[in-house]
Amino acid sequence: DTGVSQDPRHKITKRGQNVTFRCDPISEHNRLYWYRQTLGQGPEFLTYFQNEAQLEKSRLLSDRFSAERPKGSFSTLEIQRTEQGDSAMYLCASAGTTYEQYFGPGTRLTVT
Amino acid sequence: AQRVTQPEKLLSVFKGAPVELKCNYSYSGSPELFWYVQYSRQRLQLLLRHISRESIKGFTADLNKGETSFHLKKPFAQEEDSAMYYCALDAGGTSYGKLTFGQGTILTVHP
Numbered sequence: 570d571t572g573v574s575q576d577p578r579h580k581i582t583k584r585g586q587n588v589t590f591r592c593d594p595i596s597e598h599n600r601l602y603w604y605r606q607t608l609g610q611g612p613e614f615l616t617y618f619q620n621e622a623q624l625e626k627s628r629l630l631s632d633r634f635s636a637e638r639p640k641g642s643f644s645t646l647e648i649q650r651t652e653q654g655d656s657a658m659y660l661c662a663s664a665g666t667t668y669e670q671y672f673g674p675g676t677r678l679t680v681t
Numbered sequence: 682a683q684r685v686t687q688p689e690k691l692l693s694v695f696k697g698a699p700v701e702l703k704c705n706y707s708y709s710g711s712p713e714l715f716w717y718v719q720y721s722r723q724r725l726q727l728l729l730r731h732i733s734r735e736s737i738k739g740f741t742a743d744l745n746k747g748e749t750s751f752h753l754k755k756p757f758a759q760e761e762d763s764a765m766y767y768c769a770l771d772a773g774g775t776s777y778g779k780l781t782f783g784q785g786t787i788l789t790v791h792p
Contacts, residue, residue: 572724600778611685611767611782612725625779660725668771668778672725 573673575661581679582651589647590676594663601644602670603636604660605629612660618644651680683708685770687783694758695791702753702786704742704768713771714744714751715780720764728753728766738762758790 574593582588594601599620604612615634616626620641630636633651638644648655658677662670684707694700706712716728729737731744731751742753751768768783 602778602780604780609690609784611769611785612780614779614781617779664778669727669730670778670780674724 573661573663573671575659575673575676577676578674579677579679581681584653584680585650587647587649588651588678589645590659590661590678592644592646592661592663592673594643594661595665595671598663598665598671599641600664600668601638602662602664603644603646604662606658606660606675607656615646648678651678653680656680683712683770683772683781685768685781685783687766687768687786689786690784691787691789693789693791696760697757700755700758700762700788700790702766702768702788704751704753704783706749706751706768706770708749708770708772710772710774711746713773714742715769715771716740716742716751716753717767717769717782718764719767725767758788760790760792763788763790 576591602617603615606612614627615630616636618638621638633649636646656679658675660675661673664670686705688703714731717725718728719725740755744751765785765787767785769780
């Protein structure tokens with residue numbers, strides 16, 4: 570197990586298009602988190618899952634954003650009708666029984 | 682709502698000098714505090730957490746509830762300490778695991 574992985578690493582899309590990101594957590598971790606990081610800022614919490622249940626969503630997560638974690642394994646984050654303000658690094662993290670969060674490398678989204 | 686403030690965006694020191702990265706927080710309850718580090722071209726990783734009271738890579742951090750601070754210190758900085766450092770807070774309770782991060786401090790250690 571090489572840790573948390575995210576795909577793609579980079580995504581360039583045109584405004585108005587839909588994009589989907591994937592996160593594969595460390596296999597035995599039941600908690601999975603999504604964060605967004607814009608330039609010069611620290612990561613901001615978006616949502617998290619315990620197993621397949623989405624337990625909390627930030628107010629940052631507009632109706633255009635949706636996240637899933639079917640079967641409690643990998644997770645996807647979809648952004649519909651992308652806007653330039655969505656350009657950011659999207660980070661995924663997973664945690665097990667110690668609650669220490671292990672981060673993935675991130676997906677950098679650029680909306681043109 | 683909780684908030685984490687790192688007042689210094691940039692911090693430069695010379696090798697062997699002491700270094701202190703400041704972190705202040707606002708939260709009415711009893712939070713758990715963390716320091717995360719991101720080295721160049723690497724992913725964000727946990728450096729230390731206050732409940733473990735460990736010293737990692739020579740760094741220590743003490744939670745001061747009176748001053749609501751969690752400053753990160755190292756007595757003798759090394760060039761390999763150059764990185765981005767983030768202070769983070771976990772409010773616990775039903776939001777356990779949801780981290781609130783500061784804006785980060787870029788530490789540069791000069792030879």
